[in-house]
Amino acid sequence: MSDGSRPSDAAAEKRMKLRYAGRCRLCEAELPAQTTAVYEKSTKTVRCVECQDHSPSEQSTHVAIARSEEAPSQSRAGASARREYERRKEKDEARTRAKWGRLGGVAVALSDERQSTRAWERGAIGEERLGARLDALAPDIAVLHDRRIPGTRANIDHIAVTSAGVWVIDAKRYKGRPTLRIDGGIIRPRTERLFVGGRDCSKLVDGVERQVSLVREVVGEVQVTGALCFVEADWPLIGGAFSLRDLHVLWPKRLTKVLVEQEDGGVDVEAISELLATSFPPA
Template structure:
């Protein structure tokens, strides 16, 4: 079990930190607004409650109405923005990807190494997951595309999620994989693991940048099916892992 926990360590940490940072800034703004809004809300709720108690002749009905109105106002005032929710969803997706990959580490007896949430040198970007194994080096970017009604498909040589082109996102994934390749001094495949939206069985291949897009639950079997790269022995996997730990340190 220790190996399983270790193989998931750090997954989604940068995204979770960003979600907390954004939510913290939101809370501070909401607290400032609450200082002058809540007195008016309390007065309005009290007035409505008084009116209800007068109309019904039941004081507890007025109290209940006033309390409900006040709670609804608080909920609206302190609701979480879509931006922080998006980062939090992304962090959960990365942790789910880590759980899918964990069996490779503890069952592979050194044949596989998995590193999560790594810093790109001289950049603010981070690498979601790097997998090292018999297939060589693979960069896995996680996408939490949770809309069940939006299709992921290829059209006109580009990847689309619903009505939105993901070409820029796929180019970024390719760039991140190339940065890892430059640091590790070896070719790095680029893979996108999608949670939520359906992907055709076997995945999709984005022409031009060589990114493979597949359902996250298929990731482990996909990696095992990849052709073995010459020279990627257990020793090379572990040596490359140590190199990555130094040159691609944890982002969080």
């Protein structure tokens, strides 16, 4: 909503039998007609019952939230991106209605969304899907979603706190295959660049490195690792994941596997997650 207010969960969602076949917004499972699912009014999409426990309205930071519903660490994956999408969508529709007058409703129905507006929804869905996977790792791993960087308009998509350290995770819903390109190394200085589908996306690495640096300032000697997680990229059947400037580039299933397989480093998960939740409030 443009004024920042949000409807209650009961008003925003409805459990129902589908009249028509659909697809779960989070896990993309096919949902035949007459399947019981959850309809989300705000996004006009459905999700399967299996994903209900990890829905955006129910996502939490596990350890900190368990003690109080008023905890400052409360957050939802993709919340700020979805709010921005709704704001831009409302603005675009209002502009179209003003231009076409009485035919405004018809014009809105027939118009395609602007690419810049649709990009925010794509980003929100990517964060929500990854967020659901990360939430499933609780209670061993604490996860903070959509955290605001104080003093800026930027945010951190996900922060995962494990007994081995902290992970700063940026979710991207890009098409194409992520690849590492290395230039120089003998005569010229070695440079590493990230390409996705042939496009130079190295600026994404710069962004995560800045986020990692900010988190390190908060947690001190605790190990902090950065990751770029591409939700719908064209990954090969064998291999594919790589590191670039100490940053992991991988996909959701691979990321969760890496997180759960880390050796115990003695990190106090609850204390560190609470510290980070205070330092980086919900966006």
